[in-house]
Amino acid sequence: MLIKRKKTWERPEREVTPEEIYLKRRDFVKMMGVAGVGAGLLTNGIDIFDLFGKKDDEKLIKIPETPTSHLYPAKKNAKYTVDRKITDELVAARYNNFYEFSSFKSVWKHVDEMEVRPWQVEVGGLVERPRVYDIDELVREMPLEERLYRFRCVEAWAMTVPWTGFPMSALIKKVSPLSSAKYIRMRTFHNKKWALQQKLRFWLPWPYEEGLTMEEAMNELTFLATGIYGHELPKQHGAPVRLVVPWKYGFKNIKSIVRIDFVEDEPKTFWNTLVPDEYDFTANVNPEVPHPRWSQATERIIDTDERVPTIKYNGYGEFVARMYGKR
Ligand SMILES: Nc1nc2c(c(=O)[nH]1)N[C@H]1C(S)=C(S)[C@@H](COP(=O)(O)O)O[C@H]1N2
Ligand SMILES: [Mo]
DSSP states (O other): OOSOOOOGGGSOGGGOOTHHHHHHHHHHHHHHHSOOHHHHHHTTTOOTHHHHSOOOGGGTTOOOOOTTGGGOSOOBOTTSOOSSOOOOHHHHHTSOOBTTTBSSSOGGGGOTTOOOSSOEEEEEESBSSOEEEEHHHHHHHSOOEEEEEEEEOTTSEEEEEEEEEEEHHHHHHHHOBOTTOOEEEEEEOOOTTTOHHHHHTTTSOOSOEEEEEHHHHHSTTOEEEEEETTEEOOGGGTTTOEEEOTTBOGGGSOOSEEEEEEESSOOOOHHHHHOTTTSOSSOBOOTTSOOSSSOOSEEEETTTOOEEEOOGGGGOHHHHGGGGTTO
């Protein structure tokens, strides 16, 4: 092997994905049963597939025209703004978590095979009017607006980005949930042709799923984003539609949604299934509750590398604290 095998902790911090450490341990255990060269290399702390990935920076935020591209940029909603500098767009576009494609931050190099048209979002479960939306139909029917939100990953990095999209409540009203619906469950695609990690780490609990209580889903902050920085989402940010819940850790913000179900019981989610003691269902940003593997007291702004104190509910207490009592 000519590839220098760097340990995770030897790589520069920018490229490391702490969330992946657990996966490596798990891969190793599983590998004993289903040994494969690819799986073996993945556990060595270097993503060899990164070497073959695209290096061309121009691809970063290049987005093909769609039938609804002309709706961007949408009108800014000044109610949702923050006292932080907007993160540099190119920094945000090359620093992503999207395990379907890569366990490294350079997701953008690995998304070429994905196709975001045609795309459907199926909305069903405990509702009066289930419906399958074509993505462009959904975008045209919903009230698009731009909101500036903080975003905070449990790995303790943070950014501030303008999302374009619509409140989740607008979609919920369209389908009329039954009173028995207590939670919503959202699901990402499962496509081994697009997403290398779904093929290689086939034992992980794909597809990625996340959930919210009905009250959280109806909260005014809960947003379905179809755009970022005044244009449609690039694939690495979760095109064509992803969840944004800015008072919760990043892993709740599920990308590239294909299905939304209204259900009675708390849904099982990707990370909660894999590591229940590290990723709880609620996952509200809270500096006082350290994650088992790293402190949450401060966070690093991804484009300036500044360290700043973490704020409870990521600064959104006025909108969400009442949902949690004293928690
Ligand atoms: N389907 C899917 N959604 C996902 C993830 C993922 O791996 N798969 N990663 C989550 C995590 S851990 C974070 S921090 C955010 C990152 O969003 P961004 O890359 O747009 O900044 O996406 C979330 N949504
Ligand atoms: Mo994350």
